Amino acid sequence: MPADNKQGETMTNLSRRGVLAGLAAAPILTASPEQSAAQAAGPRWTPQQAQAALKDAKGTKLVLLGTAAGPVPGRTREMTSHVMLSNGAAYVLDCGMGVTNQFARTGIPFNALNSIFITHHHADHNIEYGPLLIVGWIQGVKNGVKAFGPPPLKQMTDDLMRAYKQTVDFWAEDFHMTPLTEVKVQEVAAVGPVMQDDNVKVSAIVVEHPPVKPALAYRFDFKDRSIAFSGDTAPLHAVAEMAKGADVLVHETMYVPAVEKYIKGQIAQGRPVKFEAFMEHMKADHSPSEDVGRIAQEAGVKTLVLSHLTPAIDSITDETWREPVAKYFKGEIIVGKDLMVV
Numbered sequence: 001m002p003a004d005n006k007q008g009e010t011m012t013n014l015s016r017r018g019v020l021a022g023l024a025a026a027p028i029l030t031a032s033p034e035q036s037a038a039q040a041a042g043p044r045w046t047p048q049q050a051q052a053a054l055k056d057a058k059g060t061k062l063v064l065l066g067t068a069a070g071p072v073p074g075r076t077r078e079m080t081s082h083v084m085l086s087n088g089a090a091y092v093l094d095c096g097m098g099v100t101n102q103f104a105r106t107g108i109p110f111n112a113l114n115s116i117f118i119t120h121h122h123a124d125h126n127i128e129y130g131p132l133l134i135v136g137w138i139q140g141v142k143n144g145v146k147a148f149g150p151p152p153l154k155q156m157t158d159d160l161m162r163a164y165k166q167t168v169d170f171w172a173e174d175f176h177m178t179p180l181t182e183v184k185v186q187e188v189a190a191v192g193p194v195m196q197d198d199n200v201k202v203s204a205i206v207v208e209h210p211p212v213k214p215a216l217a218y219r220f221d222f223k224d225r226s227i228a229f230s231g232d233t234a235p236l237h238a239v240a241e242m243a244k245g246a247d248v249l250v251h252e253t254m255y256v257p258a259v260e261k262y263i264k265g266q267i268a269q270g271r272p273v274k275f276e277a278f279m280e281h282m283k284a285d286h287s288p289s290e291d292v293g294r295i296a297q298e299a300g301v302k303t304l305v306l307s308h309l310t311p312a313i314d315s316i317t318d319e320t321w322r323e324p325v326a327k328y329f330k331g332e333i334i335v336g337k338d339l340m341v342v
């Protein structure tokens with residue numbers, strides 16, 4: 001997946017910090033002028049902004065923990081992860097690298113973690129599943145935490161628990177804690193209902209992300225709000241069907257001109273990949289901006305969040321992300337930022 005962490009962009013972000021710090025003083029509510037300013041200010045919200053937005057929140061909130069596509073370290077955006085907070089319970093969707101730190105930055109206590117959902121087994125969606133559980137347990141995650149995702153999630157969880165048993169046991173002995181032994185895993189491999197509790201009803205569909213099978217999209221129907229996630233997928237009518245009438249659709253988004261420019265640059269530097277073959281792969285697996293707009297319009301969602309941004313480079317402006325989508329989708333469009341509260 002494309003990456004770009006050029007020094008120049010890092011410097012730009014440093015200079016943006018002053019702007020963000022100024023905004024942090026004001027509580028951020030949905031669609032407020034402060035939020036619009038934060039949108040324009042860079043790829044991240046500050047932890048203070050996120051915490052203020054959650055503190056003032058009425059009802060269910062979604063925090064975008066990581067908004068970058070691909071398992072590439074060292075960028076300003078983290079790999080894909082989200083948390084939804086409803087009635088004091090936290091539901092994490094995807095565990096790209098960075099999920100544990102970002103979760104902590106929201107100020108949501110670890111003992112609020114109710115369930116983890118994995119869309120598919122690519123590293124940018126699952127690599128920090130184990131650390132979230134184990135570091136999370138040290139910080140308060142309870143035995144009995146639930147996990148949902150495609151096979152072999154059960155085996156992966158068992159293997160992780162076995163690999164870290166000694167580590168967990170040392171800590172439990174030292175601090176007189178009950179060791180983390182119980183993660184309730186339920187594998188999800190087909191369309192249908194996933195789980196239901198007092199806060200939410202969750203369902204899944206299978207999406208198109210070859211060669212990954214199954215790759216899932218999820219829909220969360222909370223009492224006050226419905227939030228759907230495309231996961232990683234080629235443009236799919238089924239995603240529009242799943243997201244029908246939802247308040248929020250978080251859809252992966254690929255800005256094709258920038259991907260083309262990026263890969264041409266890589267090839268010029270000697271990366272052994274053919275341009276046509278690379279773009280063919282990208283189009284078979286991911287959703288160009290225009291299609292994301294069409295799908296959101298067909299679904300009739302109120303708000304579309306562009307995330308899992310491809311390429312995840314900071315030089316692409318919010319307006320550039322928004323423009324091809326807005327040709328087709330007439331609702332609210334939010335360009336995802338790390339730690340943004342929606």
Ligand SMILES: [Zn+2]
Nearest residue numbers: 069070124232
């Ligand atoms: Zn991905």
Ligand SMILES: [Zn+2]
Nearest residue numbers: 120122209232
């Ligand atoms: Zn993927």
